[in-house]
Amino acid sequence: MFDRMYHNTRQWLAYFFVLGICLCAATVSAQDVKEKKKLSDVLSFNGYIKDLQVFTIASPEANITYNFVHNRLNLKYYPSSAFTMALEARNRIFFGSDINRLPDFADFVDYDNGYFDLTALVIKESSVLAVMQIDRAWVDWYRGKWQARIGRQRINWGKTLVWNPNDLFNTFNFTDFDYEEQPGSDALKVTYYPTGMSSIEAAVKPGKSGDETVAAAIWRFNRRNYDLQVLAGSYLTDYAVGLGWAGNIKNAGFKGEATWFQPKNPSSDNRSVLSATMTIDYSFEKPVYIQGGVLYNQHPYSDSLGMGSAGFLRGQELSPKNLMPSDWSFIAQVNSNITPLFQANLAVIQTVSPAFMFVMPSLSYSLMDNLDITLLDQSVFLFTSTKPNSIHSLYLRLKWSF
């Protein structure tokens, strides 16, 4: 009962928030009409439409195939030099009778991790699911050395390209290749720039209680050709301190991040955790890019592997405190432009305990300036004591950007 009231209240708050942004926009646009600005000076609109055909093979008797259309609309409004507003929506329609066979699929796609519920399941039929989500809705104020942003936003504190222990607000999920934007956080962020190359940023993502709240500050600066950052704050039930860097060793890129999580109330279920990663990347003159990296997770949640490691692929239980369900994880990645239009990639992740291997090869071809086709495979091989278990997902994607 209370949950429902709470949910309704949050939805109402969400409506008021979006309404507020619209009213704000309308007010300022009235001013713009007076100043006779060009529409393109004050408004930008872009996005994409993707069609994905998905084939998943978990076992011979559990093959699943479905199609899904993924649309993104990005609207930015620049009413004055100091203000920017953004409203970005993600719409998905899933087709195919097999979607019923995916456990809790409707709940999974309808999930909104924000303070406000801005996700709506608009169609729930036996073989069609449609989900609309607003994953960015913010107002930004920026003047001189100060910047403040309120609303649903991406706060990206990562330095490396695969695992981000420093990224306390929007955990990046490497396996979710089709959603590079990642969900937003309902948060307030204030940034001060002492110089153009350094910043001090504080952000709060409120939750129902202190244990669901993230509040932290980060100091970024550049010394001796290294980008450095240190952060501290409260992350859900823990205190967190971390550091990150991006620099180079000779001609290779050298990046890393580490965060220490200290529980506010330590228990056997909630222990202190060190989450740390390091990567090296290099570009050869023939356009081949390689990257190698390692992640250490002091106390992995091993049960997140679940059945056929579906949890890992879906990013469930993914957090900066638990980026992989293994203590040590290694990644090797190769990316090559075979021709300017044709690109091949391969990423391999190997974990130690529990041991499994994740393989993600892909081929992309540019059909036209804004039309790309991608064939991508994600395979997970579990090395258990009894028998090897594997799950394969093949994706064929057509993407049109506008």
Add this chain to the structure above:
Amino acid sequence: MSLTSRNSRTTIFLMMFLMAYAPAFLSAQTATEIVMEADRKVKGLSSEAEMTIRIVRPTWKREISLKTWSKGDEYALILVTAPAKDKGMVSLKRDREVWNWIPSIERTIKLPPSMMTQSWMGTDFTNDDLVKQSSIVTDYSHKLEKDTVIEGYTCHTIVMTPKPDAAVVWGKIVICISKKEFMQLRAEYYDEEGYLINVMNGSNIKTIGGKLLPAEMEMIPMDKPGQKTVLIYDKLVFDIPIQESFFTVQNMKTVR
């Protein structure tokens, strides 16, 4: 990440191109002085430009549109304005450091130095053309040869041969610079065996940025028929008042 590296290559190339494009303005007499003067004059103190890069292949064609800003050799900022899939991406160069801003993931990514020195696959410019253009003054010996006429302009022909200790890929470069207007209208790039590899031509000569300049530059590889890369200036302004603070990580997130 494929996204990151592909975009990085694109913008690194463009950044190099921005610094490298060198239509010459000359007033000096000896070959070396001509080249030195050309190098100094073309870069100006700073510049702001809008340009289109067209990659032409026998079976396909692609275009990239950009806004660019530069200050001396140290600072450059590039904003991709088209195609739609890369729009809003920004690259920042400060001395030897380079960052990319990827708006879709709201991240600044620092690039490894090895990415600086590789050519971008989609074009016909080599690393040496792009990165080390400033070394046309110090890495080569210059010799005046007989005049030639290009597009109706009488040009100096200058043969540039690498100095013994210079780390350059070309065996020889022959550049043609118009005598009166001081425009670089043609450059031929030879390998160490003396084979002609690439030809760069300037065309569509008009007043741009307050100077008479070829508004189009094309690079043609000799051994690949039907293939070239064309750079077209839509707008160019020299010596704009621009602060070093423009070329910062702070600004790259908001530049439009």
